Amino acid sequence: MNIPKSSFPRVVIIGGGFAGVALARKLSKKEVQVVLLDKNNYHTFQPLLYQVSTGGLEPDSIAYPIRKILKNFPNFHYRLADVTEIDTNNNTVITNIGDLKFSYLVVASGSQTNYFGNSDIEKYSMAMKTIPQSLDLRSLILENFEEALLTSDLNERNALMNFVIVGGGPTGVELAGALAEIKKGILPKDYPDLDTRLARINIIQSSGSLLKGMSDKASAKAEDFLEKLGVNIWKNVRVTNYDGKTVTTNTDLTFETATLVWAAGVKGATIKGLDAENFVSRGNRLLVNQYNQIKGFDHIFAIGDVAIMESEATPYGHPMMAQPAIQQGDLLGENLLRFIENKTMTPFVYKDKGSMATIGRNKAVVDMQKFKFQGVFAWFVWMFVHLFFLIGFRNRMVVFVNWVYNYIRFDREARLIIRPFKNKLLE
């Protein structure tokens, strides 16, 4: 790979998500050469992907060019590359655009959808982890209503207007809420020829409560909000299969649907060469020590979703969310320089800043260390926190304009179907 020579040690970062970008920013002015590899030329603000899927925001508003995040740093290099393997014996990363030697390697490759080995579900369901996937889901939802208008077969029409979301985490809850608001505010105006009251939104959760990991209060209130919006909540139900038409479960329940959104699990996006059993723990995540060094190495690190730091305090590792990723990236930015200078590194301690989820207009739940609250105020807090963490002034402005507009007009205007063939995933 064509990277300029440098007298500084080379740090290769795989992945431009929250963790990788936080680390690169910390290292950008230091005496290291940083090479960041990502198969996309943009950073994705994943917490808002569901708003892209539901027409509330444009994809460009929640993405940011990686080159622009780190421009003006002469020691920083970005390459659009798909990493296929890591050769730990030769300290080399193997990619579709050539090999690259590293002094230090940081795996920040994030997570991917976990289908738990079910290839039918993988084939027929929709995921929402990337911008192309979110656009694809948006197109499918809109196409379904266009098709529902055309068919005279009542069963088919019902299946087209039936949405099944598997997984009661923040992604599932936020998507269900947004779809319910579309049903109420947009469908009756857009489809006067269709009885859109027949549209149904279902959320299926394998455990006994939504938003696991948040407080009981938040969980109960989220459920309450969703029910008021008309979402059907199915708890203690596990989906066993989906053949493109029928969802079967471990109970008698079945669902006839043209749209299954799989938000039921993620797993670490490990890379060949660093995927052997001795590195990998629960959820296919790479075992790291408190300095984010991968077990058995001192110059190879993992941060963010792909890393699992098992300890007494966190037997299952940290939550696979933005906050631990950013904090690990930030700390490693300091620790790596200490390590290079043979100084003592600081162990990672996660500062839980709380978690939150929005269910809809004026409806959100927020858990902080000291305060837990739900409703209108929580919703405003949710919006400001998300605006604050978005990268880029223009993005914040455009998202703000969209949210104000959507709020005042009860609308979501990004309703373009921009792909030619149904179910032709963009990636």
Place this chain on the structure above:
Amino acid sequence: MNIPKSSFPRVVIIGGGFAGVALARKLSKKEVQVVLLDKNNYHTFQPLLYQVSTGGLEPDSIAYPIRKILKNFPNFHYRLADVTEIDTNNNTVITNIGDLKFSYLVVASGSQTNYFGNSDIEKYSMAMKTIPQSLDLRSLILENFEEALLTSDLNERNALMNFVIVGGGPTGVELAGALAEIKKGILPKDYPDLDTRLARINIIQSSGSLLKGMSDKASAKAEDFLEKLGVNIWKNVRVTNYDGKTVTTNTDLTFETATLVWAAGVKGATIKGLDAENFVSRGNRLLVNQYNQIKGFDHIFAIGDVAIMESEATPYGHPMMAQPAIQQGDLLGENLLRFIENKTMTPFVYKDKGSMATIGRNKAVVDMQKFKFQGVFAWFVWMFVHLFFLIGFRNRMVVFVNWVYNYIRFDREARLIIRPFKNKLLE
């Protein structure tokens, strides 16, 4: 096709562009049933497509859901459909979602890129007539620079950084100007490893001046602006072929390039059944009389780009632009009702409101009946006119925010590559 029964006569409109939407709006509260067919669920504001291609605007900002334009009108029906044929003997439109009888038919199918029968150019060049095409061009431009970084073959690198635009009309001129500004303002920051001064932008025009149809002053000034921006202008040169690598011309000139943008011509997008020689004139456009009735019919009309109204005053028909399309759509909205009531129709007279093109920051040319001006003021006029004609308050707001940001920051942030494979056109 599943359309509700109505006691009113049915007007079928093919195409949701400027002409079709203007007509549908006029008819929406009248005693007719309107069925609008389009293969996209959105209206595209074509004059700003070049800004999508160059990262200045997000695609959703210049598109608008067709259903939303005409919501709340009970007699209006939209269907996502690809019209394959018109059966004039049986007054039936044949589409991929079934047949549809009409009382009156209005063909507003617009125009398509004209390759003048050259299949190589059609295969290897990029067009910019639709949103997917514009996104595809955006991705290709960005991918080219990523690839230029990787290659050590100097010829290949030059070809990747060489942009050839064929056609000196508004599309070609505006795209060339925008690319020149990207070269100046964005590339050096984004690609510090690359000598981006080597990037070249060429515009090839078969005749002796740019912006044919505008005043000599506008044409000369546009040329002057482009030259100041470093664009190479090749006049009186006609491109004869492009094999994906080399552009050949009718002169000794050749260009080695990875990107040929074909903006050299459009032709009417006629439909089978209404494409026989006796209907079709210059530019593959449907011959209409001064009431936009297609030659030989009284209940079948054509408006906008696809129609050609030949007269002494307009021997070559009206320009294939938004203004004649909107005006014909508006007038036909009134004439059709007169025709149904057996009243006399009003002949179409084109009110030329002038034309304009922007070349870049503070640089535009405007020709109006009484005033012709160029420079900063023209640029502001251009912006306000385009904001005014955009459909949707949210779109105007978002475009305005983007333009202000781009102006202040010399930037264009919508730089996402969102397709997986190079040259895999979305449609």
